[in-house]
Amino acid sequence: MNKEWSELNKSFQELIIKKETFDEGKQKLLELRKKLFETIMNVKNGFNPKGYSLIIFPNSKGYDSKTMAYSIYHITRIEDIVCNTIINNLEQVFDKNDYQKRLNINIKTTGNELNKDEIISFSESINIIELFNYFEEVYLESNDYISNLKYEDIKKKIPQEKKNYLYASNYVSHNESSIWLIDYWCSKNILGLLKMPFSRHWIMHIEAFLRIKNEIIKIEKKKISNRIAVCGFSCNHCFLGEWCSGCRSEYNCCSYATLFEDHICPNVKCAKEKDLEGCYDCPLLEKCEIGFYNKENNDGNAAKVSARFIHKYGKDSFVKVLNEMHKTYEFYKIQEMIKDSYNGIKILEDYLKNI
Numbered sequence: 001m002n003k004e005w006s007e008l009n010k011s012f013q014e015l016i017i018k019k020e021t022f023d024e025g026k027q028k029l030l031e032l033r034k035k036l037f038e039t040i041m042n043v044k045n046g047f048n049p050k051g052y053s054l055i056i057f058p059n060s061k062g063y064d065s066k067t068m069a070y071s072i073y074h075i076t077r078i079e080d081i082v083c084n085t086i087i088n089n090l091e092q093v094f095d096k097n098d099y100q101k102r103l104n105i106n107i108k109t110t111g112n113e114l115n116k117d118e119i120i121s122f123s124e125s126i127n128i129i130e131l132f133n134y135f136e137e138v139y140l141e142s143n144d145y146i147s148n149l150k151y152e153d154i155k156k157k158i159p160q161e162k163k164n165y166l167y168a169s170n171y172v173s174h175n176e177s178s179i180w181l182i183d184y185w186c187s188k189n190i191l192g193l194l195k196m197p198f199s200r201h202w203i204m205h206i207e208a209f210l211r212i213k214n215e216i217i218k219i220e221k222k223k224i225s226n227r228i229a230v231c232g233f234s235c236n237h238c239f240l241g242e243w244c245s246g247c248r249s250e251y252n253c254c255s256y257a258t259l260f261e262d263h264i265c266p267n268v269k270c271a272k273e274k275d276l277e278g279c280y281d282c283p284l285l286e287k288c289e290i291g292f293y294n295k296e297n298n299d300g301n302a303a304k305v306s307a308r309f310i311h312k313y314g315k316d317s318f319v320k321v322l323n324e325m326h327k328t329y330e331f332y333k334i335q336e337m338i339k340d341s342y343n344g345i346k347i348l349e350d351y352l353k354n355i
């Protein structure tokens with residue numbers, strides 16, 4: 001388990017049970033949830049929607065045997081049912097805001113009952129943008145609930161009539177893979193529910209979500225032998241290298257590319273139209289201000305210096321220089337060092353001379 005998440009989880013559980021540290025415990029829980037929420041939202045803008053419906057570990061017995069879309073849906077759906085129906089007697093976000101229609105799905109349940117093929121078709125049809133909206137709305141509502149919780153509340157038990165209500169509802173499938181959830185939730189007090197649907201359940205599925213995503217990127221990276229980005233960056237040295245399979249792949253997670261329609265970076269588009277491998281092969285490079293090379297963009301200056309260096313000395317020399325520089329400096333520091341068009345090239349050339 002991610003060390004930071006595990007420690008926050010442990011600490012919230014220890015603090016929340018004592019009256020004098022109850023508020024601190026709630027803050028730790030909110031902090032944990034914020035970190036988990038941001039982990040998912042960071043993926044939102046930079047990931048090809050195709051990846052959300054892939055089953056990458058079909059033989060796994062764990063949570064990573066599902067899809068990324070299923071992982072987000074499942075933790076959100078369960079929290080919505082537990083927080084609103086079971087604990088607060090309120091209408092679920094799912095019903096109140098018409099999410100079945102908005103998500104384009106034909107179930108109202110938690111999804112536990114779905115087999116692999118059903119998970120794939122469910123994930124292919126779900127509207128990913130609405131899925132993130134649903135996730136965010138439920139997250140915020142639950143946070144309000146947690147923030148207003150009193151110490152006296154945590155020992156409250158779930159009334160038995162909730163069980164009957166849930167059996168009669170269509171929120172939990174009667175399939176054996178799901179029906180146990182009703183007994184499980186209704187046997188807990190509020191503290192027990194905080195420890196699972198609101199925290200640990202997220203950790204388990206978000207870790208699986210990340211394993212699936214990272215494996216997709218790993219597989220995609222293997223398909224692309226040229227690890228120099230079109231603008232001149234080196235993907236193998238980029239701070240996003242773990243997350244992004246490069247702008248020559250289907251899973252380009254470059255934050256600049258995500259600003260454009262279909263996540264296609266103008267430099268990638270332009271080089272492709274000119275039938276060039278990269279901007280480093282382009283005769284217009286020196287004066288180019290397209291896309292990432294626009295004058296206001298400091299990162300673009302560093303990329304352009306890199307592309308000019310590659311044009312003169314080749315990709316292998318560029319990689320050798322970066323390998324050397326990375327022994328001392330991190331990605332951002334190097335971008336800062338080389339962003340000046342004259343001195344930048346000189347720094348790279350000096351390194352090359354001394355290798």
Ligand code: SF4
Nearest residue numbers: 229230231247254265
């Ligand atoms: S700015 Fe464009 S060319 Fe450069 S790494 Fe990002 S997607 Fe690739």
Ligand code: SF4
Nearest residue numbers: 235238244246247254
């Ligand atoms: S962000 Fe750009 S340079 Fe970094 S790994 Fe992705 S494509 Fe490569």
Ligand code: SF4
Nearest residue numbers: 270271279282288290
């Ligand atoms: S014109 Fe600019 S963006 Fe297009 S390929 Fe040449 S250097 Fe790259």
